[in-house]
Amino acid sequence: MTVVCTSEAVTVRKVADSFPAMGTVFEIVLLHENERLLRALLNEVREEVARLEAKLSRFLTTSEVSRINRLAGKGPVLIDFEMLEILGAALDFHRKTSGAFDITVAPLLRRWGLYERRGRAVDAQTLRQLLQDVGSDLIELDRRRRTVAFKRPGVEIDLGAVGKGFAVREVVDLLRSAGVQHGFVSFGGSSIYAFGNAPGREGWPFSFRLAPEEQLSPVPISLQDRSLTISGNTVRTVDVADRQIGHVLDPASGQPAESVVAVAVVHESPFVGEMLSTAMMVLGPEKGAEILAQENAGALFAIRAEDGIVLRDVKFTEV
Numbered sequence: 001m002t003v004v005c006t007s008e009a010v011t012v013r014k015v016a017d018s019f020p021a022m023g024t025v026f027e028i029v030l031l032h033e034n035e036r037l038l039r040a041l042l043n044e045v046r047e048e049v050a051r052l053e054a055k056l057s058r059f060l061t062t063s064e065v066s067r068i069n070r071l072a073g074k075g076p077v078l079i080d081f082e083m084l085e086i087l088g089a090a091l092d093f094h095r096k097t098s099g100a101f102d103i104t105v106a107p108l109l110r111r112w113g114l115y116e117r118r119g120r121a122v123d124a125q126t127l128r129q130l131l132q133d134v135g136s137d138l139i140e141l142d143r144r145r146r147t148v149a150f151k152r153p154g155v156e157i158d159l160g161a162v163g164k165g166f167a168v169r170e171v172v173d174l175l176r177s178a179g180v181q182h183g184f185v186s187f188g189g190s191s192i193y194a195f196g197n198a199p200g201r202e203g204w205p206f207s208f209r210l211a212p213e214e215q216l217s218p219v220p221i222s223l224q225d226r227s228l229t230i231s232g233n234t235v236r237t238v239d240v241a242d243r244q245i246g247h248v249l250d251p252a253s254g255q256p257a258e259s260v261v262a263v264a265v266v267h268e269s270p271f272v273g274e275m276l277s278t279a280m281m282v283l284g285p286e287k288g289a290e291i292l293a294q295e296n297a298g299a300l301f302a303i304r305a306e307d308g309i310v311l312r313d314v315k316f317t318e319v
Contacts, residue, residue, distance in 0.1 A: 012182075014199065017042045021049045022057065022164060024188030030175065031182035031199065041178055045171050052170065055083075056163040058106065058156075065159055069106075073153035076142065084146050087139070090162060093275045094136035097291060100282040101275050102251035104134050106156035112240065112256070114247045119238030127254040134251055160247075164191040165229060165274030172270075190230045193270045194223035210234075210262040210302040215309045219264070219300065229273035231281050232262025232302070248281040257281045261302040261309055266316060267295065285312045 013035035018027040026049055030038045055064045064083055071077045079087070093101045107130045113120040122130075133154035140149045164187040172193050175183055182196030184204050194204035203224035210216055211234055221228065233246020233256065245256040263280040267273035276297055280288045285301045292299055298315040 012199070013038060015039060015042060017045070019046060019049075022053050022167070022187070024164075024190075026167075026188075027186045028171070029184040030180055031196070032180050037178065038180070041175060041180065044174060048171055048174060049167055052163065052167045056086075056159045056166070058158050058160070065157060068148060069156045072139075072148050072150045073155060076140075076145070076147035076149040078145075078147055081146070083148075084141075084143060086159065086162060086166060087141055087148060087157075088143060089271070090159075090275070091136050091139060091141055093272075093279065096294070097279040097283065099135070099251055101161070101279040102134065102136050103157045103159060103161065104136055104138060104155055105249050105251055106158040107133050107154065108249050108251075108254050109158065109247065112245065112249070113238055114236070114245075117236070117238055119240035119245065121241050122254070131254050134254070161231075161278040162271065162274055164188060165227070165270040165272075167191075168193050168227070168270040191270050191274055192223070192228040193226070195225050197224065208264065210264060210300065210311070211309050216302060216311070219311075221266075223266075225268070227267055227270035227273045228264060229267070229270060229277040230262060230264045231274075231277035233257065233260075233281070234262055248278060250282050259304055260284050261304055263302070264300045264316070265292075265297055266299075267297040273297065285314050289314050 012031050012033055014031050015035065015038040016029045018025055028045060032038050054060060057063045058065045060066060068077050090103045109115055111122050111130055133152050138151045138155045140151060168185050168187050168191050171185055172195060184194045186192045198204045203222040205222040207218035207220045208230065209218055231248060233248055236247050237244045248257045250257050260281050263277050265273045265277040265280060267276060272295065276295060280299055292314055298318055300316040301312040302309050303312055
């Protein structure tokens with residue numbers, strides 16, 4: 001394959017890779033004239049994603065998140081600058097979204113059976129008890145001292161709603177700093193970033209789904225130096241009584257977010273986009289529109305209606 005660069009034709013190489021990470025699959029396509037550079041970078045990408053999974057996973061007892069969950073209820077825990085950035089952004093978005101985005105929903109996810117994927121019914125009294133330990137206002141983050149503490153010993157953080165987006169951002173920064181100008185990164189098909197151009201195209205065109213095939217057709221899109229983040233309750237579902245519930249919960253009620261089936265957000269940052277898409281599942285298009293505008297983001301909502309699932313566009317094609 002060749003591309004035209006000034007007055008010369010330059011041979012551009014394409015390499016691709018995929019590997020399991022964070023409970024899903026990380027996929028990457030890169031373009032550059034130096035194939036040896038690309039293959040070396042693929043190794044660096046694998047190492048970076050593995051490093052972040054080891055740090056951010058709440059399922060690994062040796063992770064930084066697990067250490068915080070064990071100790072922060074007893075007093076301040078020293079954290080590094082990277083974790084400070086992640087927690088700071090999460091707390092900022094908790095405030096911006098009036099609590100719709102919240103990293104302290106771990107007790108709720110566990111009680112509903114969403115961690116082990118065996119659904120359990122939760123009664124109102126149990127929810128009220130659990131909600132006492134839910135709310136990012138229960139996190140004390142000291143940015144000057146670089147410490148985090150919990151106001152109640154039952155508080156836990158879960159960074160599942162930011163981890164993949166943060167990893168994609170870090171990988172793209174790594175690639176760009178090495179001189180790669182064209183690439184496509186997808187983490188589980190839900191945190192995507194495309195930069196530069198696909199071979200012979202303007203941007204990177206592809207299609208995605210917000211609901212099963214029999215309910216909604218694929219949605220075409222072309223990304224260039226933008227992220228697409230998808231949140232939804234159509235995968236990783238569990239059966240509870242006579243209904244299926246997904247892993248996105250309303251932090252205020254403790255109940256699954258059910259009126260929005262799924263949402264796709266376009267934003268310049270996959271890290272911010274992932275937080276936005278999670279919050280939009282709770283807020284919906286009417287309440288979420290102002291926040292999307294403030295963040296210069298667009299969203300496409302799949303909404304449950306009486307006659308099926310319908311799409312609501314909030315400046316999705318305009319950003």
